[in-house]
Amino acid sequence: MATNPSTYALSQSSESKQRLQQRRRLFQETDWTRSDGRSFHQCRPAFLRTGATNAASGSAYAEFGVTKVIVSVFGPRESKKAMMYSGTGRLNCNVSYTTFSTPVRGQGSDHKEYSSMLHKALEGAIILETFPKTTVDVFALVLESGGGDLPVIITCASLALADAGIMMYDLVASVSVSCFGRNLVIDPTSEEEACQDGALMITCMPARNEVTQLTLTGEWTTAKINEAMELCLDACSKLAEVVRSCLKEAASG
């Protein structure tokens, strides 16, 4: 224990701080290139597959850039005995992070609200009346967190629900937008998220043109919200097509 680790740790932290500040300055400029070479209004390529786990009634795997998520759906199965009778089904959502999902080990536990947000995003799309007295469990596991985690989880969960044969009004697609100064950047990576001025996430059912969940942070003007919402809704409908084609592929293959 002769070595003093603090000097090493300190220099690193100050370096990362400098890097962060540099980035922040960079993002304030009107024109910069994104680290993965995308344009501002270009989403990461979406890779989706059903049937990621065997034990579940339905499951899906999603990979958007570095963000990798597995969602498994169990049920509908009998609700716990302690629960009161319910004429509609129950939805139980849980989002967890693997310990190696973030650059710093175990940082994923910062996202406790994701479970309830996933629940709110999905409950409007599922026809709960079709399975009274029972519960559907949706377990999401983030294998690697690379920004825009929640939208990926929600999209993947709707695919898994469809795979499990749970009745839904429509597929749910979700996209987020980051705001940097005057720029809107769709589908941000985690390093972009760390410096963003504001964020907007939309979850919608494109075929019904309904927004099931919407969150917004940071300072926005109405015009900006308009622009961001349009951008997101457009991306959502395209994402839903990708999800749909994945389902079709799984059904035909």
Place this chain on the structure above:
Amino acid sequence: METRLLTCLQALVSLSLSPLPGRPLTRLCCPAPTKCSFSSHRRRIHSSLSPLDPRCSAVCRSDVFAAASCSTAASKRTLWFGFLFATGWGGDLAHTACSSPPSRLRISLSHRRTLVGSATVIGEENGVIPQANGSARVRLGATDVIVSIKAELGKPHPLQPDKGKVAIFIDCSPTAAPMFEGRGGEELSTELSFALQRCLLGGRSGAGAGIDLSSLVIVEGKVCWDLYIDGLVVSSDGNLLDALAAAIKVALSNTGIPKVTVNLGASPNDQPDVDVSDEEFLQFDTSGVPVVVTLTKVGRHYIVDATSEEESQMSSAVSISVNQHGHICGLTKRGGAGLDPSVILDMISVAKHVGEQLMSILDSEIAAAEASAEDQ
């Protein structure tokens, strides 16, 4: 009570649907299908509502007055109701409704409500209990919340060395409702805490934050103020989020952060000595703290300041935080039902109008509370 509410709401819904039998409100307000806007005088409009069929007089009896401005020429008719905070508001809002694009029929109802924001200091007695730095109690009708703010010295987050930390914790007391007993209130408490964090603390880089985090830093990377905002729901009758946000705003205006003098250590790695003054306090600038306006969607209408009866019938609710520039600082949606994107945009524009009014009422309440505190 709930059945009574349902009849009320059904009456309201039937009013808005013109094809239904009975006298539709549209015809009552403007007999000819031409543009028309009411002068926003509450009493007059109230009297114009009273000759309606009995279903509607039920609405009138429940202390709800209506003010209307409408345009039936529009092809798309959206109708919204606003239960407002203070009786004096009904007219004002209807006025804004009149001045806004007359493409839809709008009705705003003002509910008999009062807003009391009194700043009370909690926990004093000569420093026996190290006192809260600021606190406030806000009552909205039967909703009653207390917020206390405490500043403690802490260390900034290593990734954000130039910022202090703010944490918001909300607790729902079982006195408010028996269902909050034990762990029953936890779910709602965390939901409220997160919603308030999103609405008040702004984005990741701090843009749009109601509280300027960089003002909380004492020595960059070493010492900062940790601001703990504790809210307690004592009595609950709907619209908790708006009440809590208003209470936080009032409490912040009442908060004094002690002045500190710093003695930097000899080597830069030393933890600096911080001397906290117990006489001199710095005041917060609370003009930038946003207010939260929750629009609850009941049937086809959306209302502000919903009571718990009204909330029991809601399909979804959108909470929008608005700052003094009329910018949106945060938004959360509750409830499962989906909303049309255009409805959300419309809600945002309504929330901006209501937010401005709420902001000015709160500011005058704060000023009044401060003045009365000085008198004592």
Place this chain on the structure above:
Amino acid sequence: MEYVDSLTGFRLDGRRPTDMRQIRGEIGVVPKADGSALFEMGNTKVIAAIYGPREVQNKSQQVNNQALVRCEYSMANFSTGDRARRPKGDRRSTEISLVIRQTMEACILTHLMPRSQIDIFVQVLQADGGTRSACINAATLALADAGIPMCDIVTSCSAGYLSSTPLLDLNYIEDSAGGPDVTVGILAKMDKVTLLQMDAKLPLDIFENVMQLAIEGCKAIAQYIRGVLLENTKQLEYRKGV
């Protein structure tokens, strides 16, 4: 530490040994509850809310010949000086809940409301010693506000023994001095003790004095509470136009 000034005989906050702190009671602070009250003893401030008598929520707890009385005691995060996030249902609050429940059960005529449930929720807003007593006093007021049949009103007060002097109604510093702290609850009219707690040792003869002092305190509070209830009833009468 000197808890009683040897020259003047005054306590740290300027009271005489047999002085109580200023008390204040207010009825109807939680509009949605069936009965509610706020009770202050100096800087200690508690709210009590009553829900019931209503249907028993958990059928397995139902008692067929009397009402089920339940109580939950909770402290606000900001109630004490050091801000601490306290978990619900810790040992201290469970114990106080039990004490309050047993004390209130003694005065409620539970046999009149079989197969029903009465919930007493007490919330501490500010804690400065004597929260237990303040909670019981607030609960009494709230029960009366809820119109729940009681055989008498229960009031509670604490007394301690510091610097060889019996002291009435300890505040936080005196309470944390570690001396004996006797909390007494009485049925005021019937002159019966329903609660007696002490957590230290005390010679028997001194204990009697201390307890007597606490009982005097209880009686004074009972007088005040009766006044508050009377005033409240008068107002109700006035509103009804009787």
